[in-house]
Amino acid sequence: MFDFLQMTLSGREPQEHSGSNFNLRWRWLAQGVLELEPLHGYWKSVVLSAGIHGNETAPIELLAALVSDLLHGKRRLQVRLLVIFGNPAAMVNGERYNQIDLNRLFSGRYAQFPACAETARAEQLEQLVRDFYDQSNESERLHFDLHTAIRESHHQRFGLLPYIDNGVYGRPLYSRRMLDWLHHSGIEALVINQAPSGTFSYFTSQHCQADSCTLELGKAQPFGQNDLNQFALINQGLISLITGINMLPHAAEPIKVYRVTQELKKISEQFQLNFPESVKNFTRFSAGDLLARDGEISYQVQQSEEWVLFPNASVRPGLRAGLMLVQVPTDSLFG
Numbered sequence: 051m052f053d054f055l056q057m058t059l060s061g062r063e064p065q066e067h068s069g070s071n072f073n074l075r076w077r078w079l080a081q082g083v084l085e086l087e088p089l090h091g092y093w094k095s096v097v098l099s100a101g102i103h104g105n106e107t108a109p110i111e112l113l114a115a116l117v118s119d120l121l122h123g124k125r126r127l128q129v130r131l132l133v134i135f136g137n138p139a140a141m142v143n144g145e146r147y148n149q150i151d152l153n154r155l156f157s158g159r160y161a162q163f164p165a166c167a168e169t170a171r172a173e174q175l176e177q178l179v180r181d182f183y184d185q186s187n188e189s190e191r192l193h194f195d196l197h198t199a200i201r202e203s204h205h206q207r208f209g210l211l212p213y214i215d216n217g218v219y220g221r222p223l224y225s226r227r228m229l230d231w232l233h234h235s236g237i238e239a240l241v242i243n244q245a246p247s248g249t250f251s252y253f254t255s256q257h258c259q260a261d262s263c264t265l266e267l268g269k270a271q272p273f274g275q276n277d278l279n280q281f282a283l284i285n286q287g288l289i290s291l292i293t294g295i296n297m298l299p300h301a302a303e304p305i306k307v308y309r310v311t312q313e314l315k316k317i318s319e320q321f322q323l324n325f326p327e328s329v330k331n332f333t334r335f336s337a338g339d340l341l342a343r344d345g346e347i348s349y350q351v352q353q354s355e356e357w358v359l360f361p362n363a364s365v366r367p368g369l370r371a372g373l374m375l376v377q378v379p380t381d382s383l384f385g
């Protein structure tokens with residue numbers, strides 16, 4: 051049986067492009083893209099992706115182990131599953147990306163950039179994911195895009211929920227079942243995005259009507275050096291999700307929910323943060339605190355409390371240099 055991760059990193063193709071064991075059949079669809087389908091009955095279509103940022107290794111290793119167990123018949127698959135290693139070329143180089151951040155290019159935004167390997171990959175992944183969901187009728191569609199961060203965080207593991215325009219579908223904003231699963235899988239906080247974006251999870255939510263979430267799962271090390279214990283709960287969560295066997299503990303702490311209240315947009319090279327760039331994600335600021343200056347413009351905390359996420363003053367002008375969050379009640383997830 052082939053090693054899906056090693057094969058992806060080597061750029062080779064498996065000798066056979068499909069096969070089966072007593073439980074499932076698999077199809078190799080492209081470099082880093084493998085479809086697995088139970089032989090008998092299923093009730094969900096699940097997409098699991100990692101390596102959209104090539105240097106975020108730990109979730110790639112988790113998915114590689116999961117695929118290996120499935121191909122070797124060690125676990126019984128109960129869902130249709132599409133496993134994606136997003137950016138193999140960047141994974142090989144140990145880089146976040148080579149030319150353009152792949153996670154800005156989905157929902158057709160690849161067409162707005164000069165063609166390169168990453169614009170082609172975004173287009174290819176969109177098509178493969180659409181086809182995967184369209185080939186089956188069952189109603190529950192899920193997508194979890196697994197990431198890790200460089201920065202320390204007051205919440206070790208958190209999820210970014212794609213913006214949903216409630217007016218379009220009239221459906222409840224986010225699925226309670228997904229929220230329960232995230233909570234029991236060790237996700238401590240959720241952030242609701244307030245605008246469309248080029249992320250993979252926004253694409254699957256908006257264009258495939260999947261319940262989707264980008265998961266930030268802690269800090270990553272180079273391949274082989276990750277402490278996978280740090281990822282034990284999400285690993286159990288993923289196994290429970292695809293085998294239908296619930297082995298998740300009861301979560302003690304309620305999940306915290308935030309929404310984006312303002313963006314720190316870098317307009318010019320004069321942009322400067324008014325706090326050390328090394329602050330942890332979810333550091334709290336109080337009303338009136340000066341957050342950043344950009345020439346004549348200043349950004350201040352407008353609500354009584356705001357929390358910072360992904361501050362980065364070194365982005366190109368025109369891009370966002372950080373997000374500010376407010377806490378909201380859990381019920382605001384459901385419209």
Ligand SMILES: [Zn+2]
Pocket residue numbers: 102103106197198
């Ligand atoms: Zn990432």
